[in-house]
Amino acid sequence: MARKSDVTRPRLSREAIVAGAVALADAEGLDAVTIRRLAQEHGVTPMAMYWHFSDKDSLLDGLAEHLIEAVKLPAPTDAPWDAQLREVLAAFLVAVRPHPALANLTLRRILAAEPGLEIAERVLELLQRAGFTPARGAEVGTFLVCSIITLVAADPSPAPPRPEVDEDQARRDKLARLASLPPERYPRVIAAGPALVACRDGDDYFDLNIDLLVEGVRGVRRR
Amino acid sequence: MARKSDVTRPRLSREAIVAGAVALADAEGLDAVTIRRLAQEHGVTPMAMYWHFSDKDSLLDGLAEHLIEAVKLPAPTDAPWDAQLREVLAAFLVAVRPHPALANLTLRRILAAEPGLEIAERVLELLQRAGFTPARGAEVGTFLVCSIITLVAADPSPAPPRPEVDEDQARRDKLARLASLPPERYPRVIAAGPALVACRDGDDYFDLNIDLLVEGVRGVRRR
DNA sequence: TCAACCCACTGTACGACGTACACGACCCGC
DNA sequence: GCGGGTCGTGTACGTCGTACAGTGGGTTGA
Incomplete structure (x- = not known):
């Protein structure tokens, strides 16, 4: 060899x-x-x-742990719970975003090691402060973290092949296909085509949807 | 043969x-x-x-299309946009939920066939009515649909093996592991353990988080 | 009636994958 | 110098997706 x-x-x-x-x-x-x-x-x-x-799966465990370790959890402050929650979610996003191909691995492995437990504890604490019972907090917290992961993982093509020229071309093709739809049936899909096909390399998409999640938590707080 | x-x-x-x-x-x-x-x-x-x-990937395309076709889109009414949006998301959930192993396949294939385009058009229309520009609507709508899929896909173990007794056992083991964590470091993780480990077979989890999403959309509407 | 044709399927083969099992080579303290 | 961990090799097996070349049976046109 x-x-x-x-x-x-x-x-x-x-x-x-x-x-x-x-x-x-x-x-x-x-x-x-x-x-x-x-x-x-x-x-x-x-x-x-x-x-x-021991086997390939434990290698994937290692990858997930590597990503989760990279999360730089912001220090607790006396800011309101929703501002802090946003910071925590954003921190998670920042760590995972450079590795969209690996994001999904973290889905079921957050509670497997210490750094992930730390994140979970922090999120649950903030949600408790927001007024959720432990059970409700667990449901909401699980969903929040899963959503951040999805935010990252759902973006790219299944597997980015070598040339990024190709990737651009694929995007253009997809856009062209949307543009050629019957406008009387899908006017809004056509209008939104560029945004539907665009790659999420700006912060807008992520900022907007993290806001959406935090606002959502505020909205369902009283139940 | x-x-x-x-x-x-x-x-x-x-x-x-x-x-x-x-x-x-x-x-x-x-x-x-x-x-x-x-x-x-x-x-x-x-x-x-x-x-x-033509190959395995196109078989998977077929599976995704099969799931998306099963979505029974509710007829438009004159109810407010947020109520209708909730109905649409719930309809999507109902179709996908019986097949958690396949949910992820639909992530990148919604815009590939007619039934998915119909859903997209409908969501975009409701978001436009809510006051979003086409671009913003596309970003929010993409995230909403992805979140529903994640809601379903994130739940089960990677691949449910044969005996469901085992599955229960795995859950019990995981809960026991959480329960044995140091209580002074992870009090809330331990308290929330049952909810973190539980399988999402009740409607509560889904209802709560669909509400969260719709409330979130209402929250970020003005931007 | 019968050859021609094409659809749906068979048979064989190849390279890549994860990994079980047996076997070294290196390095350490004794 | 030597015995026992640590780390890696070599070979082999079964499974996967799929390329390529056949093949049989139903329909069709003459």
Whole structure:
């Protein structure tokens, strides 16, 4: 097997594997994250991965944990609960947004490790302060976090392939298809076409919808 | 190859394949939906599928379309926009909820066929009536639909395996893990444990969060 | 009536995937 | 110098999607 270099290769490690996997997922999508592919990129046999991870699923656990660890939870202040809630959700968004291909992995793994528990505790505390019972708070909090993840994950094409020229082209094609719909049946879809097809690289989309969530929480507070 | 019956087998069709795939996904999760497995269940060679679908992805397209077609859009009334929006979102939820394993497929395929376009048009119309510009309406509407899907898809374990006794056991284990956390660090996580771990089989969770979304839309309306 | 045709399906094969199992090589303290 | 962890190799198996080349049976035109 060809080594990465002729001299000694820097020892493999959990962290190095995870970092490589994250980079790979960012560049080519989650489907490109393969035991064999990662091994190859580290100049190593596929089976070498199994010393550091018991199986592929635990590798994905590692990726999710990596994302969740990156959340920089803002320090508690004496600002009102809704302002603080917005900050917490925004912090989560900021951490996850660079890795849309991995966002979905965090969906079911937030409560699996300490950093995620910290986030959950914080959200539940703010929701309790807002007047929710623990059960209601859990339901709302679960939904909030899931929504942030979806906000990020729902955006891109299933898996961004190599050339970003292609991606643009695909978007243009999609827009053209919308534009060619019968205008008497779908006037608003056509009018909104550019916004429906656009990639969410501005902050507007995220700001607006985080606001929507927080406003929603305020709205259902009394129940 | 063994036929499903000794006598002539009823001709294969797109619809039959999709129906089988939906049933399979409901029973054993999306991972069980395999070209080979479907072929076997129809008493047919794997390659026979490729007469009806160009590849697996177009089969998944078919599944998504099947779900979206099932949405029973309520007739327009002269009720206020927010009440109607709630009805539309609820209708979407009702159609998707029986098939959590397939919900995510609809995320990027709503605008691919006519029934989905109809839904989009309707949502955009209501949002326009609420005072949103087409662009803003598109951003909010996209998020609303994605949220409904997430509401359904985020719930179950990755893929429900065979015995539902196991599923209950897994839930109990997870709850026990939460309960054994240090109470001084995670008091609210522990208090909310049952609600965090519970399966969302009651309507409460969905009703509450649809309300949250509609209230959120009302909240961000003026911008 | 019979050859021609096409639809729906078969058969075989290939490369990629996750991973079980057995086997080294390296490095450490004793 | 040597025995036992730590880390990695080599080989193999079963499963996946699917390319490509056949093939049989129903319909059709002469």
